[in-house]
Amino acid sequence: MKEKKGQILVVDDNPQNLRVLGSMLKENGYRVALAENGIEAVKYAADKDPDLILLDIMMPEMDGIETCNRLKADDRTAEIPVIFITALTDTEDKLRAFNAGGVDYITKPFVLEEVMARVNGTIKRRMYEIERLEYMEKIEKTNEELELYSHILAHDLRNMLQVIDGYTDILYEEVPEKRELIEKISKPIGRALETIRDIRSLMKGKIEEIRETNLKKEIKDGIDAMTITFPRSTFRLHLPEEEIMVPANESLAQVFYNLLYNACIHNNNEVNVSVTVKREDGRAVIRVTDDGRGVDEEILPQIFERGKKGRESDGTGMGLYIVKRLVEHFNGTITAENLRGGGASFTVNLPSC
Known part of the structure; x- marks a missing residue:
C-alpha cells in the first residue's frame, strides 16, 4: 500500500463500479469512501x-448533474472538485456536466492509466489550491x-x-x-515626528474609505500647518471660487x-511657495511651485521612489514616496519638474466628483 494522498468519494449506483474504482484508488494510496446515490453523496x-468526488452521471432519483448542482450550491462543498463518470459519448451531455461544475470526466469501461492520470492531476491542483489559500490566510x-x-x-x-x-521648547x-544646541536637538526630533506622521498617513490612506472630499479645505489645512512650522517662508494660495470635491479622504x-x-x-526654511488649483477636463489640477534651488537633475526621474532623498535631504527619503502612494490611492497622478527661472514644480492631478 502506498502512502495515503487524500480522500476520494466515489458515487455510483452500480456496486461493481464502486468496487473497481475503489480498488484502483486504494492501490494508488488514496483513502476511499463510497456512496450509492446522490443524496448520500451530498450528505x-x-x-x-473529501478532496475529490468521482460522480456517475446516470443514476436513478437524483442523477449526477443534479447532485453536482447541489454540491456547488452549498458553501461547504462548492470548492470540492468533481470528476464525472460516464458511458455517454454525446457531446451535449458532457457539456451539461461541465456546466454543472465538473472539472473533468472519465469514461466506462475504466482504463486504469486514464483514471489515475485524471485523478492524480485533479488532486494535485486541489492540494495546491488548499496550500495557497492557507498561505494567503497566514499572510x-x-x-x-x-x-x-x-x-x-x-x-x-x-x-x-x-x-x-x-x-525643548521650554528650554x-x-x-x-x-539655543543653538537646543535647535540641534530639536531638529532630529522634528524629523522623527514627521516620519511617524508620514507612515501613519500612508497606513490611513490604505485603510480609510474614499469619499467626497473638499479639496480646498485639505489644501488650506496643509498650508495652515506650514505657516506655523516655517514662519520665514511665504505661502500664496490661488483657488477658484467654486468648491471642488474629489474622491479622497483626510489623508x-x-x-x-x-x-x-x-x-x-x-x-533653508525660507522660500516662496505658490499653490494653484484649477479644474481641467473634469479633473482637479493642483500645482505646487517654489522659487528655491530646484531638484538635482540626476535625482528628478526617481524622486518619488522609496528611499530617494530628493533635494540633498538628510531624512529618510519616505516623504515624496508616501505622497505618490497616497495620490495613486486616490486614482490620481503626480509629476515633478524644474522651472526655467529656478525652483521646482509638483503637479497633482485628481479626478473630481
Whole structure:
C-alpha cells in the first residue's frame, strides 16, 4: 500500500463500479469512501469534506448533474472538485456536466492509466489550491498583526517624542544661551515626528474609505500647518471660487503638507511657495511651485521612489514616496519638474466628483 494522498468519494449506483474504482484508488494510496446515490453523496461531502468526488452521471432519483448542482450550491462543498463518470459519448451531455461544475470526466469501461492520470492531476491542483489559500490566510493574518503593531509603535513613539519636543521648547525660552544646541536637538526630533506622521498617513490612506472630499479645505489645512512650522517662508494660495470635491479622504491634507514641507526644508526654511488649483477636463489640477534651488537633475526621474532623498535631504527619503502612494490611492497622478527661472514644480492631478 502506498502512502495515503487524500480522500476520494466515489458515487455510483452500480456496486461493481464502486468496487473497481475503489480498488484502483486504494492501490494508488488514496483513502476511499463510497456512496450509492446522490443524496448520500451530498450528505457525506458536507460532513467529511473529501478532496475529490468521482460522480456517475446516470443514476436513478437524483442523477449526477443534479447532485453536482447541489454540491456547488452549498458553501461547504462548492470548492470540492468533481470528476464525472460516464458511458455517454454525446457531446451535449458532457457539456451539461461541465456546466454543472465538473472539472473533468472519465469514461466506462475504466482504463486504469486514464483514471489515475485524471485523478492524480485533479488532486494535485486541489492540494495546491488548499496550500495557497492557507498561505494567503497566514499572510493576511501576519499583515494585520504588523499593521496593529505599527499603529501601536507609531502612537507610543509619537507621544514620547512630542513630550521631549515640548521640553525643548521650554528650554529654548528659559535658557537662551543654549539655543543653538537646543535647535540641534530639536531638529532630529522634528524629523522623527514627521516620519511617524508620514507612515501613519500612508497606513490611513490604505485603510480609510474614499469619499467626497473638499479639496480646498485639505489644501488650506496643509498650508495652515506650514505657516506655523516655517514662519520665514511665504505661502500664496490661488483657488477658484467654486468648491471642488474629489474622491479622497483626510489623508489628502498630508499630500500637500509633505509637498510644502519638502519645498521649505530643502530651501533653508525660507522660500516662496505658490499653490494653484484649477479644474481641467473634469479633473482637479493642483500645482505646487517654489522659487528655491530646484531638484538635482540626476535625482528628478526617481524622486518619488522609496528611499530617494530628493533635494540633498538628510531624512529618510519616505516623504515624496508616501505622497505618490497616497495620490495613486486616490486614482490620481503626480509629476515633478524644474522651472526655467529656478525652483521646482509638483503637479497633482485628481479626478473630481
